[in-house]
Amino acid sequence: MKILKKYRDVALGILIGAVLMTLIPVVYASKGELSQIAPFSTDSLWLLKQARVIVEAYQVDAASNDIDESEMVHGAMRGMLGAWKDPYTRFLDPQQLEDEKTSLEGSFGGLGINIASRDGKILVINPIEGTPADKAGLRPMDEIVRVNDDIVIGWDLDKVVKLLRGDPGTEVSVGIRRADTARLIDFKIVRDTIKIETVHAEILSDDIGYIRLRQFIKTSAPDVGKAVIDLKNKKAKGLILDLRNNGGGLLDSARDICDLFIDGGLVVSTKGRVDSANEEFYAHEGVLTQLPLVVLINEGSASASEIVSGALRDRNGTLLIGAKSFGKGSVQVLFNLSDGSGMFVTTARYFTPKGVRIDHVGLSPDIYVKSLWSDEDRDKADSSQGDGDKGGAERTGTPDGKTKSGPAEEKSTKDAKPRDPQLDKAKETLLKLIAGEKPETLRDPVPDPMSSDVSVISADQSSDDASVKSERGGKSLNPDKKPVLGK
Secondary structure, three states: OHHHHHHHHHHHHHHHHHHHHHHHHHHHHOHHHHHHHOOOOHHHHHHHHHHHHHHHHHOOOOOOOOOOHHHHHHHHHHHHHHOOOOOOOEEEOHHHHHHHHHHHOOEEEEOOEEEEEEOOEEEEEEEOOOOHHHHHOOOOOOEEEEEOOEEOOOOOHHHHHHHHOOOOOOEEEEEEEOOOOOOOEEEEEEOEEEEOOOEEEEEEHHHEEEEEEOOEOOOHHHHHHHHHHHHHHOOOOEEEEEOOOOOOEOHHHHHHHHHHHOOOEEEEEEEEOOHHHOEEEEEOOOOOOOOOEEEEEOOOOOOHHHHHHHHHHHHHOOEEEEOOOOOOOEEEEEEEOOOOOEEEEEEEEEEOOOOOEOOOOOOOOOEEOOOOOOHHHHHHHHHOOOOOOOOOOOOEEOOOOOEEOOOOOHHHHOOOOOOOHHHHHHHHHHHHHHOOOOHHHOOOOOOOOOOOOOOOOOOOOOOOOOOOEOOOOOOEOOOOOOOOOOO
């Protein structure tokens, strides 16, 4: 029986080979015409044909599974784009493209995190404030290793996003690898409808105006403008613009927010391979306010946040306070395809007004303050306030990101807020600026291009690359070479 089966398989293989061979003259007879419209060479197309025929003949489930040709084409397109090894150049089938548009409208079921693919890892850019991911305790630069029972190392970014999203009220298990933790941390998070409130503003102590911007959408610039006017009417003496854990958004929104604070001139440029990708964006003359301003950034500040931060520092000398930003500074353009699918293609990279590249590099702060993520760190910060109060609760961190309080202290800590050293430093610095001190006297004396809090140089970008410049002085680390702007 085994011998008969072996001969049957051999015969079938010979038959398939014969059929393919009879097609070769036909293929090559029209080779000249085909080459004019084909996306690949005739040899490459012939290779695809062979692969399809073999799979449909031999794959164990091929007889029972009727795979639509569009699925195979879409799979081939994903593979083609993946060959460029750019996590932001990606293919979306019609349903994925519709889901993407839904998320851009600001309301969807999920966890509330911005994620990115870098060097084969799925990294959390930032948990969005007030969302399930934020409340559970996810942090910027956490690596997502597992979603439910699936190990997602090396997976396509869109596939991971699809796993994380779902109906509000449903639970998802996420396994996280964290830089300072040896073991895998498991989070069980209940999905919710994610609605993002982009702007929060208030007056802090000492008449300091505080503006928290969570995302760059169409209404962000007008909302920030209204917040500035309201804070001025409340007699604010200076402003803190908090862009921490802001993963970016619309380029136009970033430019318009720069326009509120920068009096004309360049705010950001894009540089790519084609002329249409090389653009410069300018602010209009005049500003909404001339109050002293500082900007807060951290590992979760990316894209549009980095554009605004870089422009304000380069043009106004604004101090950046906090930790090194994520380093996502590239332009993606959506190309709609004829079957309803689409492609996001990286066409250019952002550069600050002084020509500093953001992508894969990030912005180092002028005044570095470590991000406090763990409850242990927060406890240390709380105990250093110097108010002599020894009645604080003893808290321990749990894997799900929550904290535990002793029963005697639960009431006293119910309304207590953990200290925020980065915000404290921003307030302290702003008060000095209000008092007349110059920004250059307040910057850290020795710039650290590779802050210890986070490494953002990717595997294809060494620290001595000619295109990497110092954010402080705009000088190339290797002045004898010209920047390489694309692959």
